[in-house]
Amino acid sequence: GDSVTQMEGPVTLSEEAFLTINCTYTATGYPSLFWYVQYPGEGLQLLLKATKADDKGSNKGFEATYRKETTSFHLEKGSVQVSDSAVYFCALTGFQKLVFGTGTRLLVSP
Amino acid sequence: DTAVSQTPKYLVTQMGNDKSIKCEQNLGHDTMYWYKQDSKKFLKIMFSYNNKELIINETVPNRFSPKSPDKAHLNLHINSLELGDSAVYFCASSQATSSRGELFFGEGSRLTVL
Numbered sequence: 362g363d364s365v366t367q368m369e370g371p372v373t374l375s376e377e378a379f380l381t382i383n384c385t386y387t388a389t390g391y392p393s394l395f396w397y398v399q400y401p402g403e404g405l406q407l408l409l410k411a412t413k414a415d416d417k418g419s420n421k422g423f424e425a426t427y428r429k430e431t432t433s434f435h436l437e438k439g440s441v442q443v444s445d446s447a448v449y450f451c452a453l454t455g456f457q458k459l460v461f462g463t464g465t466r467l468l469v470s471p
Numbered sequence: 472d473t474a475v476s477q478t479p480k481y482l483v484t485q486m487g488n489d490k491s492i493k494c495e496q497n498l499g500h501d502t503m504y505w506y507k508q509d510s511k512k513f514l515k516i517m518f519s520y521n522n523k524e525l526i527i528n529e530t531v532p533n534r535f536s537p538k539s540p541d542k543a544h545l546n547l548h549i550n551s552l553e554l555g556d557s558a559v560y561f562c563a564s565s566q567a568t569s570s571r572g573e574l575f576f577g578e579g580s581r582l583t584v585l
Contacts, residue, residue: 403578404578448512457526
């Protein structure tokens, strides 16, 4: 079945460091891919998405490129801030639902 | 106005009790979902409704019964609560059943069973 694999966390960085959170997927067909973010005490909200191969999604300084050849959708940001501390979920469109990865916690210290 | 709202936000109860969580969306979406998030943040879909009709039921125990009185509401009733039901329950909605569009999540309802 469709599945998403994310790197284990937590990822601990200092402010202004470069961020990469790895995400790979297994799917039949050509899913859309998403990154969602969950700030402490809140629900998930969409961060960015890509709907076809080679598309790049971007928002708030975060980027991810849909790589069909490596079945990956890694999340990157050039310079993280303390306010980016949250749990990040990679997801894909399965049959009638979104399939989420296990989430990666990011902790950014000043 | 909150797009997807859930009540209550916190719920503490004893094993064996019955409880309900309510969800309402004002986005005009056709599809609503219940997700369960465990202590390790793993997010798993439980149910999905499209225009009041059940379309996804992911091997959830019969003690869990969703009810959709109209397409803007999806409530979750849980009978005979068990310790393992302790989790955060998220309601969400989307425009289409295939989830090609964005899901909008509520803030979650943290259920603690003692």
